[in-house]
Amino acid sequence: MSDERRPNRHMRLTLRIWRQPDASADGGMRTYEVEDISPDMSFLEMLDTLNETLIERGEEPVAFDHDCREGICGACGMVINGQAHGPERTTTCQLHMRHFSDGDTIDVEPWRAAAFPVVRDLVVDRSALDRVIGAGGYITAPTGSAPEAHATAVPKPAADAAFTHAECIGCGACVAACPNGSAMLFTSAKVNHLNVLPQGAPERESRVLGMVEQMDAEGFGGCTLTGECATACPKGIPMPSIAAMNREYLRAAAKR
Amino acid sequence: MVRAVRTVLTMATATRTPAPQRTPPGPPRRPGLVRTLWGSTLGKKAVMAVSGLIMLAYLVAHMLGNLKVFFGPEEMNGYAHWLRTLGEPVLHYAWFLWLVRVVLLAAVVLHGVSAYQLSRRDIAARPVTYQHRRPRASYATRTMRWGGIILALFLVWHILDLTTGTVNPRGQAGHPYENIVAGFRNWYADVIYIVAVLAVGLHIRHGFWSAAQTLGVTRPGAARLFKGGADVLALAITVGFLSVPVGVMTGLVD
Ligand code: HEM
Ligand code: SF4
Ligand code: FES
DSSP states (O other): GGGGGSSSSOOOEEEEEEEOOSTOOOOOEEEOOOOOOOEEEEEHHHHHHHHHHHTTTOOOOOOOOOSSSSSSSOOOEEEEETEETTTSSSOOOOOOGGGGTTEEEEEEEEOHHHHHEEEETEEEHHHHHHHHTTTTTOOOOOOOSSOOOTSSOOHHHHHHHHHHHTOOOOOOOHHHTTTTOOOHHHHHHHHHHHHHHHHGGHHHHHHHHHHHHHHTTTTOBBBOOOOOHHHTTTTTTHHHHHHHHHHHHHHHHHHH | OOHHHHHHHHHHHHOOOOOOOOOOOOOOOOOOHHHHHSHHHHHHHHHHHHHHHHHHHHHHHHHHHGGGGGOOOOHHHHHHHHEEEEEEESSSSTHHHHHHHHHHHHHHHHHHHHHHHHHHHHHTTOOOOOOSOOOOOOHHHHHHHHHHHHHHHHHHHHHIIISSTTTSSSTTOHHHHHHHHHHHHHHHHHHHHHHHHHHHHHHHHHHHHHHHHTTTTOOHHHHHHHHHHHHHHHHHHHHHEEEEHHHHTTTTTO
């Protein structure tokens, strides 16, 4: 980065943001100007800056979801310039303004999917993903004190695979990026995470059958293997995850 | 008996008040295999994959058979006759051919119906498009639906042309060689075939690797094989089928 980028507060941006007062109202893109944006700010801090000026002017601030601001809760979904979470493969809270240039126009839209109705502005209702988890994304075990760690041996490859899939934060970027509004990558991450582990084995079949059934019932589209989901996923859930769930599903359907 | 055991286990392991019993007790009954598969997006996709692979296997055989045209009328027409006597004396004349036709018809119908139903669903699942558009997916991926429709229309024309002979300028049963040559002397027949063959090539390029993933191929080695196989198959089918109209157009087949 060149020295003329200091002092830090110097970017001036034009934002076109989807504004929609509530779920039933019509929405549209509105244009805003923001100044004094530092390249070290996160995208959400840039939106905070905009909201401060909106509040000063007596206008409604832009509603957006956020919680951890450290890339682990999955709340901060929005589509930036047509890409889920913007140009970098990370969450919006971890996207920094240095990836944009002074004078840029940036389009910001909510996740678009029939299963994710817009609540307000950039906030969508992602509870469909919770219901998919509720249909089998858990193991049934007696609660109480933690079990002895060596009681169940987990082979190293299985542990690695489970960790890869367990990284999914349920952000919904895969659904937002998919031209079919499909939740296959999310569901496959959740199914595989438990199905590769011995702890998940007793419910291996009912888990995949139940979660896929719920996924369909929520109105998500089917998979046409375009790969947009895995390209957008901030946690690097890979495409073969989907093929692995397909296999689990066909196996379970045949076994039932 | 089973129920009694389950109750005991629950009491022995639960640390909190057990959840209220579901009525009726026991796991919920699930629909049968066919209903499960046809009723889910994953299952329907598997039907599409299997029916697509059946059609693909046929296309490979069909393409290789067509190359007989380069060895003259006797060999081509003799081959066509042999296809009808195949399986005799166990099978009656042309029964083998009809068997193949029945399987293919089932495959086309299942493939088309699942493609239609899944596409409707996919479009409904993304009702609002993004204002900021950007290029998506590969050409082969984006043309699966239109390509499929082109193929369906082509199938009708192809059967009327070289099976029933209805739209063929010669249309003489038992003389495929002469029918092919007569047909491809028309520029519009050439255009129709070339467009259809290019469409099928693209369709296979995305379809073959897709089918492998739909049916659960995950090992990296196998995945590479299927991915590469899709390109090889698509190219072989395209070049093989194209060679016939090109052969007639250039006078190589006469
Ligand atoms: C009746 C005309 C046809 C229609 C309407 C049609 C339509 C479709 C559609 C919409 C898809 C899904 C595309 C996607 O996943 O994005 C598909 C997949 C496929 N098609 Fe076709 N197609 C037709 C003919 C054929 C033929 C002649 C073949 C044989 C080579 C074929 C082989 C395949 C295969 C192997 C797949 C992949 C299935 C999967 O994704 O698992 N199709 N077709
Ligand atoms: S699979 Fe990736 S993109 Fe989809 S919800 Fe999980 S973390 Fe987000
Ligand atoms: S706010 Fe938690 S992941 Fe972005």
